[in-house]
Amino acid sequence: MSKPSKTLIVIAGPTASGKTAVGIQLARHLNTEIISADSRQFYREMSVGTAKPTTDELAHAKHHFINSHTITDSFNVGDFEQQGLALLDTLFETHENVVMAGGSGLYIKAICEGFDQLPDVDPTVRERLNMTYAEKGISFLQEKLKLADPEYYQQVDINNPQRLIRALEVFESSGQPFSSFHKKGFKQRPFNIIKIGLALSREKLYERINLRVDQMIADGLVEEVKALMPYRSLNALQTVGYTEIFDYLDDKTDLPRAIELVKQNTRRFAKRQMTWFNKDKEINWIAPGDVINFVAQHIRNKGTI
Template structure:
């Protein structure tokens, strides 16, 4: 018999309906929600991150929504540490806690952990960041392909932070970043149950397009305008903000910026699904089929508790 508490992870692409499903499950299990969305942490970014509405936040208590300022660096490692600490407290009150988000790396951090990485010389990171700012992402891609072809085949080549992370590890230690990625699981003091949400691609893309239109109506341009002083920060280097910065710079007009946000969000959703599909522990459901999710979760809990 196990007395381990249960963490229910709700994963899936952007705009699929994770918030509604998580709230429904939180209400059923009379518990709270840990957000694993790497952009909803930030108080200044609301419209472009499709944060839960005040009504949704009132329907179930959320953690790690509006928890940080864009000025505060908050890495996936920080989230692993703080998220596990929050769960430790939540499991004092609840035998089940819900975690919801589309950031696969952040869900992995909580459920599995990461291999220990070495300390990095800050001057190396600074040098790589400067190189990226002055010469663009192609230079980082070429460097990584040369020094670590294994990780080059695995990484999102359009994510400068991931490229810089791999290069700074290599330049600091002389050891390949890929050699640190053993994929070993860390023992957690809870049992993890993973639920994935998906729908037909055309339906998802229609939802994405409508969400972007709604963001514009809700004042996305004004939100991004207020964030101009912070545009150099990593938190702002993200879909929905980058395209509006380009519009405010006069590089595009507004219809083109909106079309690019939709296109880039659809591509992002596709990458999210590719990531989650690799996780064989995820059981997939339609977003509105909450009763089937509950049946699945209850069956696992009953089986493990028997």
């Protein structure tokens, strides 16, 4: 069997680690395009709170799966795998290398490895879990998931009730932990894969997170969330940076406290992202400034340049 000649270069890492800038720099260096693997940047209505690339950044390198969907669309990781692989087939017709950048570990895994088809779920299970959430709150769901699937509990954004409900409904319908469906079958891809994680100290990362949240507020996060109030029940909006501001707009807290909670929950989310990525032994942890040299050497050694 001949060796694949095309290469997908994955730029991964926690939120605020600099993936957008490094991805654009690398795409420009290789004269190629970028696939976004950020499950929130798909949505056109969510820009400030997702730290979406700016208009200027988007002009420097062609991006895919940025502003590709609306928050009312049904779009999941299975859809992303199918559409992303089809897109790669097209891009590899004219590019030797393609960059994929993002912090959504499950979406990266879908493109690089695939995962087993999730079981069908009894709608009554989902309805019951939604009622449980309405009556007992998110902390109850968190504890249920911690007991049912401690592995996924360490990875998921535990402040996103829809993610918790999804994992619990799969567990209750199948009797198997949600995490078990992500590691049964490795699907060989017809391209090479280089995985790079952006290496930052925890102190530096947390500093970048805090500064980013302050910039989001300055850029109009509160106004963005206020405009999305009619859609607040949608899955896309059950996420850090939005739920805390919804609480502020509901007069459940004041703005300084809401901002501090966004920072705190983002730092916790980053820690969970690192838990996920650290389990992937194929990731090469590289300082952001060294990525281009690393990739150039790696591709030369593989004979694909």
